[in-house]
Every structure is written in structure tokens, then in C-alpha cells.
Amino acid sequence: MSGQNCLVAxxxxxxxxxxxxxxxxxxxxxxxxxxxxxxxLIGLLVAVPLALLxxxxxxxxxxxLTFTTLLYTVPSLAMFSLLLPVFGLSAALVVTxxxxxxxxxxxxxxxxxxEAVPEEVREAARGMGYGPGRLLWQVELPxxxxxxxxGVRIATVSTVALTTxxxxxxxxxxxxxxxxxxxxxxxxxxLTASVLCVLxxxxxxLLLLGLQRLLTPWTRTGARTGxxxxxxxxxxxx
Amino acid sequence: MGAVAGAWDxxxxxxNWAGENGVWHRLAEHVWxxxxxxxxxxxxxxxxxxxxxxxxxxxxxxxxxSNAGRAVPVFAVLALFMVSPLRxxxxxxxxAALVLFAVPPLLTNAYVGMREVDRSVVEAARGMGMSGGQLFWRVELPxxxxxxxxxxxxxxxxxxxxATIAAMVxxxxxxxxxxxxxxxxxxxQVVAGALLVAALALLVEGVLVAADRLLLPxxxxxx
Numbered sequence: 001m002s003g004q005n006c007l008v009a010x011x012x013x014x015x016x017x018x019x020x021x022x023x024x025x026x027x028x029x030x031x032x033x034x035x036x037x038x039x040x041l042i043g044l045l046v047a048v049p050l051a052l053l054x055x056x057x058x059x060x061x062x063x064x065l066t067f068t069t070l071l072y073t074v075p076s077l078a079m080f081s082l083l084l085p086v087f088g089l090s091a092a093l094v095v096t097x098x099x100x101x102x103x104x105x106x107x108x109x110x111x112x113x114x115e116a117v118p119e120e121v122r123e124a125a126r127g128m129g130y131g132p133g134r135l136l137w138q139v140e141l142p143x144x145x146x147x148x149x150x151g152v153r154i155a156t157v158s159t160v161a162l163t164t165x166x167x168x169x170x171x172x173x174x175x176x177x178x179x180x181x182x183x184x185x186x187x188x189x190x191l192t193a194s195v196l197c198v199l200x201x202x203x204x205x206l207l208l209l210g211l212q213r214l215l216t217p218w219t220r221t222g223a224r225t226g227x228x229x230x231x232x233x234x235x236x237x238x
Numbered sequence: 239m240g241a242v243a244g245a246w247d248x249x250x251x252x253x254n255w256a257g258e259n260g261v262w263h264r265l266a267e268h269v270w271x272x273x274x275x276x277x278x279x280x281x282x283x284x285x286x287x288x289x290x291x292x293x294x295x296x297x298x299x300x301x302x303x304s305n306a307g308r309a310v311p312v313f314a315v316l317a318l319f320m321v322s323p324l325r326x327x328x329x330x331x332x333x334a335a336l337v338l339f340a341v342p343p344l345l346t347n348a349y350v351g352m353r354e355v356d357r358s359v360v361e362a363a364r365g366m367g368m369s370g371g372q373l374f375w376r377v378e379l380p381x382x383x384x385x386x387x388x389x390x391x392x393x394x395x396x397x398x399x400x401a402t403i404a405a406m407v408x409x410x411x412x413x414x415x416x417x418x419x420x421x422x423x424x425x426x427q428v429v430a431g432a433l434l435v436a437a438l439a440l441l442v443e444g445v446l447v448a449a450d451r452l453l454l455p456x457x458x459x460x461x
Binding site for chain 1: 240241254273304305307308309310311313314315317318320321322323339341343371391395398400402403404406407408413416417419420425428429431435439440442
């Protein structure tokens, strides 16, 4: 009864909104999750080869890093708009933009991870008869995994936030609920969708932290002493 | 590449540059809003971050605040401001959202910059009998300058880039050219607006890199 009133009164917190629009909220959340997930996965598939290329020497590293840094400078609204003539109003447009942004963080971290593999380890593997392919898959990538996964965590959290801007082409997950609610001043919808967005980012971060612990158990003991304050790349605004 | 040609024609038309919805007015709004937000964010974040770094306290807070900030979409913050009484306060919603966006990374970088200063240099300065204030101004700050400036530069570029989002909730700035183009299905205008915003962000990055090189020749050593 009081629940009905909160919709009429346009309250910030309205449980009745959540129950009556649960279908809409679930659909938006599902879209948000898959757009983010697909973007980070594709970003990872592109970033690792780019990092391998950048590792070949300065003349490769400089253009790759400059290009991915410049991409990060392009405002998200501009990025999605510039891709409009190519993709039209589609989820592919949003995913492409998000992939391009994720590259900045992922390439940097993949490169840092690969460069941190001790030369002795490489020598030892070569001495044991490992070819370049096996060396990469069984020695270098596993050792680069902690840095790479740290990058995946940052990229995922940023991508969850950035996905909301996709609402400019109608493919922004929870952003699709925020945009129209601003014009109609629907407080409960703006607040609920925003809170879900932040919870999604934090949930994804915790999930990836769990994955990181599971995949790289050897880093856990050193984590406490090894952790050091690092400069922060500002978030891509969304 | 018909879209780019269309965008070029749109930009070449003088009528699109004049008036309240014209490029010049939107550009002025954009620069004003992002400049003001950056100045306020610096006034909050730099003293706090540098002082915490000097004391060596609050490290967990200084580092985690930027990670937490990443999870909050600026678009959502802006939207929340725009359905609150703040919506009638002119550019305030955008400025406030941009300040909230810029403070965490600036704070973290100022803190990290101070902590990265070689401890043996700090110890030596203490041993010479320098006071806390002298240590801060004459030793730590000059040595932290490179890293702090790098953080400031990337922060400034992201503030200028992010100010575009303001258009999505009806606030001013260059993003309005893009959203107006979307509303009238005018793709050349959308692309022209996007090119303008991207050019502005790249220009700011370029100018700050050049200023960095001119003013701080030794800053390169920190990268």
C-alpha cells in the first residue's frame, strides 16, 4: 500500500518499483553483463598478440603503446558516434568501442607481465628443449598471468561503467534505464539502475579476484609484502 | 567514407558555428566547465594527497579510493544530480560530477608520487636537520613533481573527454552537438561533433605534453 505511494510520490528508494519492473531491470542487467563480458574477452584476445608484438622491440612497442593511449583519449560519446556510420545502431558498435578502450589497460598489463618473466626461466625452458610456442603457453603466459589478470580486473570495472554510455545508441544495458528516467525525472529508476551498475562492477571485481586467487595460488603468499602503491590511470569517464 | 565528407561540409558551414547551439558557444561551455572542475579537483586532491604522502599515512585509502571511483559511472552520477534539485543550478551538476570523477586519481597519484621519493634522500635531508616543512617543500615536492604532473595531465585529458557526457542529460558542452545530431538523425552532425570533441581531447593532451617537456625537462625520467 505504502509501496504504491512511493511510485506516485517519486521517492528515491522505492521497493515497489523494483518488484513491478523486475523484468525490465533483469533484461537491462543481462544486456549490461553480456556487453561487458564480450568486450573484455575480445579485448583480451586482441591485447595479448599486441603485447607479444610490442615485446619484439622498441620500434614495435612505441607505436602500439602510443596508439592504445591515444584511443583512450577519445571521449566515449565521440567514440560511439564515430563508429555509427560503420555499424549503425547496434550492440556491435558499443562492443567495438569498449574493446578499443580496454586495449589501453590490457596491452600495458600483458606487456608488463611478459617483461617480468625472468630471463633465467626462459633460458632454463629453452635448455630443456622448449620451442617458442611451448615456451609461450607453458612458461611465459602462466608467469605473466598475475599482471594480466590485474589488468582484466581494472578493464572490467571500467567497462561496466562505460557500457552505460552505450545508451546513446540504445545499447547501454542499465544505461538504457537511466537515460529516459532523467528526462521524466523518475528518481527511483535512476537510483536503482545506478546502484545496480556499481554493484555489478564490484561483483565482477570480486569474482575476478577469486579467479585470480584460483589460477595463481603462488602469488598469494607474497601478495602482502609485494603490494606497492602504484600510480593510477584515471578511469575512462562514463 | 560519405560520413566524413558530410561531417566536413557540416564543419565548413559557418552557420553551424554561430548562436547558442553553435560550435563556439558549446566549446566555450566545455572549456569553462572542465577547467573549473579540474581547478576544484586539484585544490582538493593535491594538498590532501601530497600531505598524506608526506606523512606516509592513509595509503590504503589513497590507493583504494581511485579503484572505487572507477566503478561509479559519471553518467549515473550526472543523472542522479539531474533528478535532484541541483538540476536548476546551471552548470553545477556537470562541475560536481567531474570533480567527483577527477579527485580520486589525482589524490592517488599525488600520494604515490610522494611515497616514490627515494627514502634515503629523505633520511639524509632529515639528518641534515631539515624540518618537516623544509623537507616537504625543498626535497619531497621537487622530486615528486614528475609523477604528480603526469597524473595531472592524464586527469586533465579525461576531465575534458568526460565533460562530453554532460550532453546526455541535457547539460552544455561540445557533446550537445553530438546529441542534437542524434535527435535529428543528422549523422554528418554527429560525426562532426565527435571529431570536434576528439580533436579537443587530443589537443589538450598535446599541449600538456609540450608544457611538461618545456617546464620540466627532467620529468621524462619518471616515465
